Amino acid sequence: MNAVIRGTGGYAPEKVLTNADFEKMVETSDEWIVSRTGIKERRVVSNGETNSDLCYKAAQRALEMANISPEDLDMIIVGTVTPDYFLPSTAAVVQEKLGAFNSAAFDVAAACAGFLHGLSIARGFILNGNVKRVLVIGSEVLSRITDYTDRSTCVLFGDGAGAVVVEADENGVEGGSGVLSSYLKADGSKTELLWIPIGGSKDPITQQNVDARGRYIMMSGNEIYKLAVRAMCDAAQKTLDQAGIGTDEISWLIPHQANIRIIEGVAKRLKIQDEKVYLNIEKYGNTSAASVPIALDEANRRGMLKKGDYILMVAFGGGLTWGASLVRW
Ligand code: UT7
Numbered sequence: 001m002n003a004v005i006r007g008t009g010g011y012a013p014e015k016v017l018t019n020a021d022f023e024k025m026v027e028t029s030d031e032w033i034v035s036r037t038g039i040k041e042r043r044v045v046s047n048g049e050t051n052s053d054l055c056y057k058a059a060q061r062a063l064e065m066a067n068i069s070p071e072d073l074d075m076i077i078v079g080t081v082t083p084d085y086f087l088p089s090t091a092a093v094v095q096e097k098l099g100a101f102n103s104a105a106f107d108v109a110a111a112c113a114g115f116l117h118g119l120s121i122a123r124g125f126i127l128n129g130n131v132k133r134v135l136v137i138g139s140e141v142l143s144r145i146t147d148y149t150d151r152s153t154c155v156l157f158g159d160g161a162g163a164v165v166v167e168a169d170e171n172g173v174e175g176g177s178g179v180l181s182s183y184l185k186a187d188g189s190k191t192e193l194l195w196i197p198i199g200g201s202k203d204p205i206t207q208q209n210v211d212a213r214g215r216y217i218m219m220s221g222n223e224i225y226k227l228a229v230r231a232m233c234d235a236a237q238k239t240l241d242q243a244g245i246g247t248d249e250i251s252w253l254i255p256h257q258a259n260i261r262i263i264e265g266v267a268k269r270l271k272i273q274d275e276k277v278y279l280n281i282e283k284y285g286n287t288s289a290a291s292v293p294i295a296l297d298e299a300n301r302r303g304m305l306k307k308g309d310y311i312l313m314v315a316f317g318g319g320l321t322w323g324a325s326l327v328r329w
Contacts (some may be wrong), residue, residue: 038260079114112317162293
């Protein structure tokens, strides 16, 4: 049995925030942002636009490519840390929007690694024979949890969604397409390096903690940076080892788009040439769980992924959580 990606989809909201816009909001410069992060612009939602709206649009595109109707889905998984509500899950809202009423639906909270957690879960259920078709989405509306007075974080984040339809291939043969291996890991001892301190059940929102700006993403960027490079390399290597594939056999590295320097550091350590690294950070910034599936969809729709290609996806984020998946296209 193989778990095969039949379709991909992506969606980013229309509204664009450029580095020039940030120069008017905080003390920063286009030069600082581009040289330190690689980001030139990011997309953000408009009033009334929700996470589930982004999910819905990305999902429709993935389902259309897969030629699968929503009623045929057995499971919907949404990786997100910016759900429409705490209750219900965003996946349940998306189920209703799609009319996918034969599916289970749940969210995965694994920050920037949320999509790869979802993909790994989908693969597990498919290989166990429990389900046949799973919609995996990574989607975020980070603009609603970004402190636009904090220059060290606000220039980094954007909104968007990416989706894949994964299907069981019972005739899966040695050498066929599919998700070949996955590796997931967490370190809950470093929570405070990247978190939102208030708004959960431990510290519900009060006027006082809202005024203290505790409802926004807080990040110790420099420490996260160093941990990210090490963890992403380790996850990538473990995933490749599981499948017995060498880095020289990789056609595309599709990394979480948090910082161009992190990506370059990972590629260099893994000895993967620059031309095999898919980059779109310049256009979207860091979209957390959405960044890997948006990049995968872009590369796919641009015809860059050929049958038989080995594609390595890797991500790192809050939790801390990280992971990688290897796909034969
Ligand atoms: O997606 C989840 C995982 N997240 C990540 O992987 C992000 C990881 N971290 C990073 O990408 C980088 O650490 C940042 C891009 C966030 C920051 O880059 P850095 O090279 O680590 O800069 P820094 O935090 O060490 O700050 C250097 C200087 C500081 O000034 P001083 O103290 O040296 O005078 C900051 O105050 O840059 C200053 N700075 C800024 N200057 C202009 C911080 N933000 C800005 C800004 N514009 N927007």
